[in-house]
Amino acid sequence: MTPAINLAKKKKTPHTIHQYQHDPNSESYGEEAARVLGQDPSTVFKTLLFALNGEEKQLAVAVIPVSLRLNLKLAAKAAKAKKAEMAKPDIAEKTTGYVVGGISPLGQKKALPTFIHHSAELQDTICVSAGKRGLEIELSPQDLAMLTRGTFVDLCGE
Numbered sequence: 001m002t003p004a005i006n007l008a009k010k011k012k013t014p015h016t017i018h019q020y021q022h023d024p025n026s027e028s029y030g031e032e033a034a035r036v037l038g039q040d041p042s043t044v045f046k047t048l049l050f051a052l053n054g055e056e057k058q059l060a061v062a063v064i065p066v067s068l069r070l071n072l073k074l075a076a077k078a079a080k081a082k083k084a085e086m087a088k089p090d091i092a093e094k095t096t097g098y099v100v101g102g103i104s105p106l107g108q109k110k111a112l113p114t115f116i117h118h119s120a121e122l123q124d125t126i127c128v129s130a131g132k133r134g135l136e137i138e139l140s141p142q143d144l145a146m147l148t149r150g151t152f153v154d155l156c157g158e
Helices: 003-010 029-037 072-078 089-096 118-122 141-148
Strands: 016-019 045-052 055-065 084-086 114-117 126-132 135-139 151-153
Touching: 003 126, 003 135, 003 141, 029 045, 029 126, 045 072, 045 089, 045 126, 055 072, 055 089, 055 118, 055 141, 072 084, 072 151, 114 118, 114 141, 118 141, 118 151, 126 141, 135 141, 141 151
Parallel strands: 055 114, 114 151
Antiparallel strands: 016 135, 045 055, 045 084, 126 135
8 A cells, every 4th residue: 555545545535546567668657557557648647746936845746637748837826936847856756755657646745735737627537646656546636636635727738
């Protein structure tokens, strides 16, 4: 069990676990998950951490579809910051307690402001990392927002 799965169980949140054999040569963890699990890429979301205002330890979380790219200007706006940049991988791992490619928005060591791409609201369920490479948790977007205290915003400007 991972902290993400334990949180969903503790809060009695309906969820489904999907596990697959991660290919270490895969270039995109999220796209690999969608392909291997046979899921629509618009329902599989990746978890990205970004730093605010040049402070590498002042972080926030973006949860976006694997098929889209994070717009850092929109991420900064969502976090009410002047600017945003991608977090350094080692700081992201230390802050969340997860490894890159397996960072879940759920059960992180430190509660961070979380922003979920608004397209999630159109789905009955979405998949996010469950805290390990090759492990996904499927749950409703509303439950994800409740468990992370997340808000739905435009993060990609597609």
